[in-house]
Amino acid sequence: MAKYDYDLFVIGAGSGGVRAARLAAMSGAKVAVAEEHRVGGTCVIRGCVPKKFMVYASEFAHHFKTAKGYGWTIEGASFDWPAFIAEKDKEIARLSGIYVRNLQNAGAELVHGKARLVDAHTVEVDGKGRVTADKILIATGGRPWMPKDVVGIEHAISSNEAFQLPALPKRVVIAGGGYIAVEFAGIFNGLGVETTLVHRGPNILRGFDDDVRAHVAEEMEKRGVKVRLGSQITEIAKGEGGLTVCCTDRHSLEADVVLFALGREPYVEGLGLETAGVKLSDTGAVIVDDHSRTNVDNIWAVGDVTDRINLTPVAIREGAAFAQTEFYGNPTTFDHDTVASAVFSQPPIGSVGLSEADARHKYGKVDIYLTRFRPMKYAFMHGDERCLMKLVVDAATDRVVGCHIVGPDGPEMIQMAAIAIKMGSTKAQWDATCAVHPTLAEELVTLREKYVPPGLGQAA
Ligand code: NDP
Numbered sequence: 001m002a003k004y005d006y007d008l009f010v011i012g013a014g015s016g017g018v019r020a021a022r023l024a025a026m027s028g029a030k031v032a033v034a035e036e037h038r039v040g041g042t043c044v045i046r047g048c049v050p051k052k053f054m055v056y057a058s059e060f061a062h063h064f065k066t067a068k069g070y071g072w073t074i075e076g077a078s079f080d081w082p083a084f085i086a087e088k089d090k091e092i093a094r095l096s097g098i099y100v101r102n103l104q105n106a107g108a109e110l111v112h113g114k115a116r117l118v119d120a121h122t123v124e125v126d127g128k129g130r131v132t133a134d135k136i137l138i139a140t141g142g143r144p145w146m147p148k149d150v151v152g153i154e155h156a157i158s159s160n161e162a163f164q165l166p167a168l169p170k171r172v173v174i175a176g177g178g179y180i181a182v183e184f185a186g187i188f189n190g191l192g193v194e195t196t197l198v199h200r201g202p203n204i205l206r207g208f209d210d211d212v213r214a215h216v217a218e219e220m221e222k223r224g225v226k227v228r229l230g231s232q233i234t235e236i237a238k239g240e241g242g243l244t245v246c247c248t249d250r251h252s253l254e255a256d257v258v259l260f261a262l263g264r265e266p267y268v269e270g271l272g273l274e275t276a277g278v279k280l281s282d283t284g285a286v287i288v289d290d291h292s293r294t295n296v297d298n299i300w301a302v303g304d305v306t307d308r309i310n311l312t313p314v315a316i317r318e319g320a321a322f323a324q325t326e327f328y329g330n331p332t333t334f335d336h337d338t339v340a341s342a343v344f345s346q347p348p349i350g351s352v353g354l355s356e357a358d359a360r361h362k363y364g365k366v367d368i369y370l371t372r373f374r375p376m377k378y379a380f381m382h383g384d385e386r387c388l389m390k391l392v393v394d395a396a397t398d399r400v401v402g403c404h405i406v407g408p409d410g411p412e413m414i415q416m417a418a419i420a421i422k423m424g425s426t427k428a429q430w431d432a433t434c435a436v437h438p439t440l441a442e443e444l445v446t447l448r449e450k451y452v453p454p455g456l457g458q459a460a
Helices: 015-026 041-046 048-069 081-106 179-190 210-223 312-327 356-363 410-422 427-432
Strands: 006-011 031-035 109-112 115-119 122-125 129-138 142-144 171-175 194-199 226-229 233-239 242-247 252-255 257-260 264-266 299-301 341-343 349-353 366-373 387-394 400-406
Touching (some): 006 015, 015 031, 015 041, 015 081, 015 129, 015 312, 041 048, 048 179, 081 109, 171 179, 179 210, 179 341, 194 252, 210 226, 210 356, 210 400, 233 257, 242 257, 349 410, 356 366, 356 387, 356 400, 387 427, 400 410
Parallel strands (some): 006 031, 006 129, 031 109, 129 299, 194 226
Antiparallel strands (some): 115 122, 122 129, 142 264, 233 242, 242 252, 341 349, 349 400, 366 387, 387 400
């Protein structure tokens, strides 16, 4: 008789958990997955996927403006929020259903309910009783972090609720300057909502290249988002006409919706990790080694709950590496170096490798290639929209160590650039690649003149 009920028990049916569970089950292992909400996790249910639909919906206003320059007359265009939300929800339900079927087809058992560890080999699922497992994988993801010290914070929403607003607000105030704040600022602004972003720092998107940060903030403002830097929300008061938001710079703003996007926290509450002896970091993330193993020998964790790189494809690769190692006898680790990412701001960003500042810190001497120009598509628009492309090159080896794009299709282009950078290609090799014309991407292989940042002179 088997010592345990299951070979693997996965807690959380998001991107990382589902990939690990499917692969493990396909190896012949007896696998169960517990999920307290809907199958698909943050990415499918309240993250990447619905967000991208919202970005698409909101981009039409900009497309209409461009279309006008090309001779089109678009009269009476209007947007129906409830109709859009209904379509989005239908598609999300379909995708969640595919996740469920994929699990079933692989032979994994799905258990609905909140799971908690009773000890290192025992899991209790609400309303379903206790089961035992040889191996346990924690893949519970993250959830929005809301500050406790803002008066009236109960009047604010997180990104979770932003996907389900009953009506499109007229005025929105967004707190934060990270991925989520910037993406939702573009979404609401595109949909015609008066949008103000309030961020504590000197510029948005900390961690990205400084030229990218400045460029995106500027372009967002050109499109109509009000970006208030060096300020924080201290109080939200509810009145008859809506919400009044007070900020540290003594400014007050009126809004119908206040969205807080100040980061996400690992979702470990009520999991019983302490009971099982699993160690957490100061930020509440499950501490794991390169194989995603926790300090408890038979317990692993993947995805946002480990707070390494909080991106869907990373969670999937961590989950796959775990399954390969533990169920296929093929020890595998995921390389967290040089992971490309995209911010679906408007305009969007694609970025891979080091920022100029990080490259200078790491390599000392770097060569910078930078261009800002008006995308051809906007030639007939009477605006001043610019895209930006920047290459960061290690001067000693000629290796391209960073590529940053702001502009239409930047997220699509960066996937290709990531291959070249991951392969360790040199600037000379990029230059030897013939351009595809006429495209925006051709700039990446035709940048010849080194850019000297103001203030650095030739010493750069
Ligand atoms: P981020 O960590 O990206 O940004 C958090 C923002 O909140 C920062 O601007 C930060 O400012 C600010 N902040 C943090 N604490 C406070 C505070 N106490 N008071 C005021 N401001 C504060 O978090 P997000 O919630 O935007 O996103 C979470 C993660 O989800 C991302 O990091 C990313 O990994 C992932 N994600 C990825 C997406 C994609 O791939 N396109 C889309 C959405 C999310 P400061 O810079 O000063 O610290």
